[in-house]
Amino acid sequence: MAQNLVNALSLGSLYALIALGVALLFSIMGLINFAHGELIMIGGYALLWFSSLPFAVTAVLVVAVVIGFGLAMERLAFRSVRGASGETLLMTSFALSLFIQGGVLLFEGADPKSTDVLGNLGASVKVAGLSVGKLDFAIIGVTAVLLAGLAWFLRATSLGVQMRAAAEDFTMARALGVRANLVVASAFGVSGAFAGIAAIFLVASTGSLTPSMGLRPVLVGFVAIVLGGLGRLWAAALGAYVLALLTVMLQAYLPGGVAPYQDALVYLGIVVILMFRPHGIAGRPGAVRV
């Protein structure tokens, strides 16, 4: 049981990195950004492009590339539809997602690629009788630092406060002098940074890359923010950990014959939770209701 909790903590940390990137943009501009998965995919391929460099340099370059893509995404695709209906934003994000996937397909081909990232963290260590991978330690630790850093950024910096104000009421915030372009571009930048770091850990776990590798993470991100509660960033992280816990526990305890239906049972569990907590586990009544 304790081993499963450790596994869930590690998986939940990866999910939280993804969910926070999605939740940030949803909070500020109501955008459900399906192209967030493509940022993760770009990060994965960037790992391959820079794989000959020392890891620290590679990691910085990967995050920089993904932030760059995030900013370009905002400037070229989303700025012109800012304030448009949710449907328009959603379709824009779908179109962008397909466009980026197509571009990677064109330049990198459809073949799955493989790479060894953070291979030196592959081994496990024994902690209180539990086997914990060094990579799991890294994921849990880095996510904790990033969550704390994001909380500090949002509370203690001027830009962070402006972002929180925009998340509360974008129109009112603009009326009070918050610079919309700066706030939204910053949100895309932070979202990109989270996607870049998630890509590093995702590829370190799987060792493989495909142009469609972003689809699953982005779905996990959306489910996590709905489960945790729309409108609160920390709730998205909470949703990610609960989702990971459900996944790991079902993976561990489902009998063989039912195991293929693990996903269906995870989502059934989420439906049950939302029946009792229609705003999500930590969502605010009156914000967005399921």
Add this chain to the structure above:
Amino acid sequence: MRRTVLHLTAGILGLSVAAAGCGGGADDSGTSSAKAKLPDGAIVIGMAVARSGFAAAYDLGPARGAELAVADINARGGVKGHRLELKYGDTKSDRALGTTVGLDLLSQGAKVMFVTCDFDLGSPATIAATSKKVVAVSPCAGSSQFDVPTLGPLAYSMGTKSAAGATNMAQFAYDKGYKKAYLWRDPSITHTKETCAAFESTFGAQPQAKVVGSDTIQQKDTSFAGQIARLRASGADVLELCSYNPGAGTALRQLRAAGVDIPVMSNIAMDGNYWLKGVPNLKNFYYDAFGSLYGDDPRKDVNDFFARYKAKFGEPSVTSYSLTGYATIQMLAKAIETADTTSGPALAKAIDTLGTYETIAGPTGYKTMQHIVTERPSVIMSVEGGRISPAATYAGGRKTKEG
């Protein structure tokens, strides 16, 4: 949240429409149900294969193998004076698109259909073709369902039944002295399910050998920590990995990283070295293949084939499936020559009565009620320190050649 759900639903519908739109329209005009002799002009072979998505890695080799065979046959004057011509459609590794792409190729004049290398992904285009009385062949589908009872009398697979490869792998594992096997089952495609079932029955039937446990693994999983812990606790001395890439590579990466170095037996879906960077210095890993890509196959014509492949396409073949792509065209050319028509029923009759004949992929033959190759030697490949080489050749559950 209702708005959010609406947005999501609208988006998913939008994606579906966009995906369907890429496949082109369906049209009956291309059907070749006519009983007439070969018409003038080239004989068009529709290539309803994945050129993008995860299955592209499995379809690229067979498609290029087919291109090589077409070039060879055309250089000899074609089939009864008719050039062979390949027309491509991209199924994008999406089952839903298989039908659309198949129908689109028929409308472009395809007289025979060459489909994706898997039952689940290849059957939609197969059904699209056979419903218009056009013969469809998968170069390497291994599922026993790619046969007459499921897909009808006009569908064929040049692949070897999944169970045949798994039987050879189980015997190989037993011959190496392993007695306690553990199974990792990937339920996402029929090939992997049948592979595990056949391995289990063959290995479990050996004296003093038993299957000590099994677990489910899924392509979408990013963590296999639970399965690894249960495998470790089972005391197994060999693991049968019934899965395919990229999920199987991820599972292996995490297995070896966790320090579990027991031998792993797998299947033909792991053929090729494109995934090995993700599992550095992999050793004690075995899978069955149609042949070795690395110039050390026991058969000279296979080594020559891969040398020609590299010369023509500027890169080595990714998997040995390219052999069955070549063999598919060899078989079709032979059958069209015999039948003197591409009309489905007549062509199928010709294929069924060709008997057993040699192809680049080994002996091949079909019967009226058996449209998948049931028996063909498996070259068992060994991965040691990232280097792949043939370990043995097995056929019918018996070793026929060392190395």
